[in-house]
Amino acid sequence: MTGVPLSAYLVLALVLFCIGLYGALTKRNAVIVLISIELMLNAANINLVAFSKFGVTPSITGQVFSLFTITIAAAEAAVGLAILMSLYRNRKTVNVDEMEIMKN
Amino acid sequence: MMEHAWLIPIFPLVTFLVLLLSGGRLRERGAFIGIICTLASFVLSLLVLIERFKEPTYNISIDWLSFGGTQLTAGFEINQLNALMLVVVSLVSLLVQIYSKGYMKGEVRFSIFYAYLGFFTFAMLGLVMAPNLLQLYIFWELVGVGSFLLIGFYFYKLEAKAAAKKAFIMTRIGDVGLLIGIILLFWETGSFEYGEIFQAVQSGMISSEKLTLIAILIFIGAVGKSGQFPLHTWLPDAMEGPTPVSALIHAATMVAAGVYLVAAMFPLFMASFAAMQIVAITGGITAIFAASIAIVQKDVKRVLAYSTISQLGFMMLALGTSGYVAGVFHLMTHAFFKALLFLAAGSVIHAIHTQDMEKMGGLWRKLKWTGPMFLTGTLAISGFPLLSGFFSKDEILMAAWENGSYILFGLAVVTSFLTAFYMFRLFFMMFAGDSRSQVEQVKESPFTMLIPMLALALLAVIGGYIQTPWFGTFLGEWLVEGNEALLGASHSEGPVWIMLLAVLVSLAGIYLAYRIYAKKKLPRQWLVKENSEVYRILENKYYIDEIYHFTAGYAIKGFSIFLSYIERFIVGGLVSTVTSSIEGLGKIGSKLQTGQVQQYGMIAFLGLAVLLVIFAVTGGI
Numbered sequence: 001m002t003g004v005p006l007s008a009y010l011v012l013a014l015v016l017f018c019i020g021l022y023g024a025l026t027k028r029n030a031v032i033v034l035i036s037i038e039l040m041l042n043a044a045n046i047n048l049v050a051f052s053k054f055g056v057t058p059s060i061t062g063q064v065f066s067l068f069t070i071t072i073a074a075a076e077a078a079v080g081l082a083i084l085m086s087l088y089r090n091r092k093t094v095n096v097d098e099m100e101i102m103k104n
Numbered sequence: 105m106m107e108h109a110w111l112i113p114i115f116p117l118v119t120f121l122v123l124l125l126s127g128g129r130l131r132e133r134g135a136f137i138g139i140i141c142t143l144a145s146f147v148l149s150l151l152v153l154i155e156r157f158k159e160p161t162y163n164i165s166i167d168w169l170s171f172g173g174t175q176l177t178a179g180f181e182i183n184q185l186n187a188l189m190l191v192v193v194s195l196v197s198l199l200v201q202i203y204s205k206g207y208m209k210g211e212v213r214f215s216i217f218y219a220y221l222g223f224f225t226f227a228m229l230g231l232v233m234a235p236n237l238l239q240l241y242i243f244w245e246l247v248g249v250g251s252f253l254l255i256g257f258y259f260y261k262l263e264a265k266a267a268a269k270k271a272f273i274m275t276r277i278g279d280v281g282l283l284i285g286i287i288l289l290f291w292e293t294g295s296f297e298y299g300e301i302f303q304a305v306q307s308g309m310i311s312s313e314k315l316t317l318i319a320i321l322i323f324i325g326a327v328g329k330s331g332q333f334p335l336h337t338w339l340p341d342a343m344e345g346p347t348p349v350s351a352l353i354h355a356a357t358m359v360a361a362g363v364y365l366v367a368a369m370f371p372l373f374m375a376s377f378a379a380m381q382i383v384a385i386t387g388g389i390t391a392i393f394a395a396s397i398a399i400v401q402k403d404v405k406r407v408l409a410y411s412t413i414s415q416l417g418f419m420m421l422a423l424g425t426s427g428y429v430a431g432v433f434h435l436m437t438h439a440f441f442k443a444l445l446f447l448a449a450g451s452v453i454h455a456i457h458t459q460d461m462e463k464m465g466g467l468w469r470k471l472k473w474t475g476p477m478f479l480t481g482t483l484a485i486s487g488f489p490l491l492s493g494f495f496s497k498d499e500i501l502m503a504a505w506e507n508g509s510y511i512l513f514g515l516a517v518v519t520s521f522l523t524a525f526y527m528f529r530l531f532f533m534m535f536a537g538d539s540r541s542q543v544e545q546v547k548e549s550p551f552t553m554l555i556p557m558l559a560l561a562l563l564a565v566i567g568g569y570i571q572t573p574w575f576g577t578f579l580g581e582w583l584v585e586g587n588e589a590l591l592g593a594s595h596s597e598g599p600v601w602i603m604l605l606a607v608l609v610s611l612a613g614i615y616l617a618y619r620i621y622a623k624k625k626l627p628r629q630w631l632v633k634e635n636s637e638v639y640r641i642l643e644n645k646y647y648i649d650e651i652y653h654f655t656a657g658y659a660i661k662g663f664s665i666f667l668s669y670i671e672r673f674i675v676g677g678l679v680s681t682v683t684s685s686i687e688g689l690g691k692i693g694s695k696l697q698t699g700q701v702q703q704y705g706m707i708a709f710l711g712l713a714v715l716l717v718i719f720a721v722t723g724g725i
Contacts, residue, residue, distance in 0.1 A: 021709065025702050033702075096702060103699025 009050035017043035030087075030094045034080050041073045105148075105155045106162040106182045112148050112190060113229035115141040116197070119222030123215045134215030135205040138222055142198040145229065149190040156187040157582065163235055163299075174294065181235035181298075184583050185367055185432060189232040189360075192439050196356040197225040199556035203447050204348040206552035207454055217257060221352070224250030228357045232364060236296035237286045240365070244282070244329070247361060248275050251353050255345040267341040274338035278328015282365075285321030288314070302371040312376065319372055319379030322365065323386075330362025330416045333390040337649055339413055343405040347450030350405060355412055355446050356439035363419045363435050370428050384424025384504075388512040391417030393646070395522035399529070400642045403459050404449050407530050411485065412442055414519060418500055421512055427503025429571070429580040434496035436579075437567050441484035441493055444560035448478035451549040451557065452534060461530060466539035470546040473554050475535050477561045482531045484564040486524035487610040492568030498606055499571065502598035517609055524613025532621035573603070 016039055023036030045066040052062025088094055119141040123134050130137070156162075165179025182190075201221055208217055227246035234240035256268030290296060292314060293304040304310060310318070326332070331339035331354075342354050353359070366373060366383060373379050391414045398410035415438050422431035451474040452467060453459055468475045484493040497520060504513040548554075571579040619625045641647065 025706050025709070097700065099701065100699030103697050 006050060006054040009046055009054075013043040013046040013050070016040075016046065028095050028097060030084050030096050030099070031081075033096055034077060034084070037080075038073060038077060041069060045069055105151045106159065107164065108148070109152050109162070109182050109190075109233065110180050112145045112152070112194065113226045113233065115145040115148075116222040116225035116229065120219050120226060123219035123222065126215065128213065128215050130215045132205075132209070132214050134218045135201065138201045138218040139198065139205070141222065142194060142201055142225060145225070146191070146194040146198045149187075149194045152182055153187045153191050156182055156184065160586075165235055176238065176296065177236065178239055179235050180233040182233070184585065185364070186232050188432070188436065188583075189364060190229060192436055193225070193228050193232060193357050196439055196443050196560075197221070197228075197352060199559055200348045200352040200443070200447070203351075203450070203553050203556040204346075206550040207348055207450055208346065209550075213257075217254075217346070220250060220253045220257065221349075224254060224353065224358075228361070231361060236298065237289065237301075238296040240368075241279075241283065241286055244325070244361065244365075245279065247358050248272060248279070248329075251275075251342070251358050254349040254353060255342045257346055257349065258344070261344065263341075264344040267338070267344040271338040271342045274335050275328040278325045278335055278362075281321045281323075281328070282325025285318050285325065288318050288321065292318070298368065305372050305375045315372070316376040316378045319369075319376045320382060322369055322372070323379065323383055326362030326365045326420075327386065328362070329365070330359050330420070331390075331413045332362070332386050332417060332420060333393055333413075334648070336390065336394065336413050337645075337652065340406050340409040340645070343403070343409050347405065347446060347453060350409070351443045351446035351450065354409065355442035359412060359416055360419075360435050360439060363416060363423065363431060366420065366423050367428065367432055367435075370423065373423070374426070380424050380426065382424070384421050384507075384509060384512055387417045387420025387422070387424055388515040389417070390414065391421060391519040392515050392522070393417075395519045395526065397642055397645050398526040399522065400639060402462055404453070404461050404464075404530065404534065405446075405459055407461075407526060408442070408445055408449060411445075411523065411527065414523060415442065415485070418497070418516065418519070421516060422500040422503050425504045425507035425509050425512065427500060427507070429577075429583055430496065430499035430503040432583060433499055433571050433579055437484070437492040437496040437564070440560055440567050441481045441491075441564040444477065444557060444564050445481040445485065447553070447557045447560065448474050448481060451553055452478070454549050454553070455546050461533040463540050464534045465537045466535070467546065468535040470539075471535075471548055473548055474557070477554075477557045478535065479531060480561040480564055482527045486527050486614060487520055487606055488524075488614070489607050489610075490568075492564050492566070494606070494610075495568035495572050498573075498603055501602050501606055505598045505602055517605060520606060521609040521613045524610040525617050528614045528617035529621050532617060536622040537624075 020036045020039030020041075020043060023039065024033050027033050027036065048062040048066040048069070050062075052059060052065075055062070084094060087099065091098065093099075116138075119138045122137055123130065126134070161181065161183040163179065163181040165177035167175055168178040169176040201218065204217065204221070208214055211217060224247065227243050227250050231240060231243035231247055234243055252268050252272045255271050256264050258264040259268070286296070289301055292310045293301050295301060295304075305315065328335045339354060339359065343350055345353075373383060394410045394413035394417060398407050398414065401407045401410060415434070419431045419434050419438070422428075422434060452464065452471065455471060455474070456464065456467070458464070480491075484491040487494045487497045501513065501516055501520075504516055569575060571577050644650070
């Protein structure tokens with residue numbers, strides 16, 4: 001098992017995270033924003049797994065953690081989508097810019 | 105018995121609490137509680153007085169507060185003056201409560217009246233038992249509250265409400281003086297105890313100017329409470345209260361508290377010649393000033409009120425001319441005969457429902473009991489020979505003469521003449537001649553009202569014999585016993601002609617009143633014409649109320665308008681500036697809240713980025 005170095009994983013995670021962040025901060029559609037957040041979470045998962053193999057004390061802990069994170073991310077996505085659904089029913093829109101009733 | 109003396113003020117307090125807590129359910133039965141409790145006080149006071157004849161002054165106190173190195177104590181003291189005052193106060197209170205049972209019959213707030221009487225009696229008894237100035241001041245104010253409640257008992261009458269407020273405020277002015285005096289004394293001597301204060305005064309610890317200042321400030325308190333000029337205006341107005349209240353508070357007890365205060369602080373006053381001089385002059389001026397007003401007043405109770413002011417002036421005059429015994433003696437006799445006069449006047453008012461003496465007349469035949477008793481009181485106050493007022497007034501004249509205050513002596517003699525004149529004017533207008541009343545059926549008052557009057561009449565006749573030039577000066581010797589150096593002689597010696605002069609002026613006053621108001625040989629205009637300038641000035645009480653209204657009243661009103669502008673524009677402006685600036689800040693803050701989640705996210709991200717850059721540059725330090 002040689003070849004792919006740690007830096008490759010980290011760069012992949014960084015790219016994934018940046019795409020996610022960009023999407024979360026700029027997209028108008030709330031569904032896309034949620035998907036972008038999933039991207040950022042997965043970037044973090046890659047990091048966890050990478051460090052569990054290449055870290056100072058390699059162990060299985062990082063991988064177990066990433067399993068937990070995936071579970072929680074699934075739950076979070078379910079809740080987020082449910083909120084979005086009810087928002088859509090009330091406001092007839094999924095545009096993030098229009099969800100501003102808490103302003104001022 | 106003296107160690108149980110603390111119970112004396114407790115009994116009336118029990119009356120107050122029971123009647124207050126019963127919430128008026130007891131109605132007229134409340135009178136029995138009041139009378140029984142006050143009777144217990146009176147009996148105990150009497151026992152204490154009798155014991156005090158044999159035993160020395162009893163003084164007990166417990167620690168109340170301690171701060172720094174100073175201990176404040178609370179307790180009570182039974183010295184000669186206190187023991188005497190206890191008996192006088194509880195006796196008059198008892199008689200007034202018995203009398204009120206008849207006088208206040210049918211009153212809706214009957215038991216509240218007795219509750220107030222109990223409260224007042226408690227405060228007054230506490231006042232005379234106080235062993236230190238702080239305790240005295242507390243009860244002094246409580247007495248003022250009691251007086252306020254009782255004057256304003258008919259609070260639905262506008263005049264009564266105004267009179268209650270006036271009495272409270274006018275006496276408060278004096279109280280401020282007293283409080284400052286007490287604080288100064290504490291500052292100088294570090295103690296509120298009478299004994300320690302007098303010791304400090306004796307040892308010359310206090311400079312004489314300060315001593316004079318303190319004495320004058322304390323005297324201002326006495327001026328307010330005792331209705332001395334120029335703070336006297338509340339006392340005539342206080343006659344709006346029920347008549348038994350006038351008898352209790354404004355004749356025998358509360359107004360005497362000022363005189364009592366000066367008497368209790370007598371060694372302090374003795375140490376300052378100027379203060380004594382001021383006490384004497386204030387007393388002298390008040391005496392003649394009030395007597396001159398009393399000559400033309402038409403309201404029975406007001407005449408008696410001015411007569412009270414005048415007599416209190418006499419007491420102050422006596423104390424100011426070193427006549428300690430004379431002042432206290434007159435305080436005692438005056439309590440008896442003036443309470444009698446008020447109760448008798450109340451009996452007349454009860455019978456014909458008016459206080460205007462122009463509408464009375466011819467009552468001698470109709471009020472077979474009240475008439476003679478009023479006459480007894482009138483004779484006593486006029487200084488008719490062999491009645492109590494004669495002896496005490498004589499003592500005062502002697503004291504003034506002995507002191508060498510010849511001008512004040514002259515004032516006192518003229519006042520005696522005026523006193524005899526206006527009191528008999530009152531008597532003749534009420535009882536002699538033909539009836540001018542609209543009331544057809546004049547009924548004598550019930551026994552509950554007559555018996556207290558009878559008791560007081562008896563005391564008004566014989567009360568003077570404890571201090572006479574002929575049968576011994578028992579009261580004086582007892583009062584100054586052990587304190588001759590501080591309190592002066594037990595009896596004032598003077599030439600015999602003073603007594604003759606006193607009798608002469610008193611008889612002259614009576615005769616003149618008889619000629620004018622009973623026989624009508626002399627026209628009423630003989631002394632002063634009804635429409636003359638002098639008459640008008642007297643009828644309007646020297647315009648003192650008006651002067652106060654136009655000076656102090658307007659000054660305070662003007663000042664308060666000025667203050668209200670400060671309040672509205674400066675204070676209010678400041679407050680609204682603060683609120684509006686905070687509000688503006690908040691508006692700016694709320695502008696930041698756009699509700700755009702992505703904007704928040706961006707800002708958070710940038711913030712994190714900035715932090716990371718700082719972290720990278722500084723290396724985490």
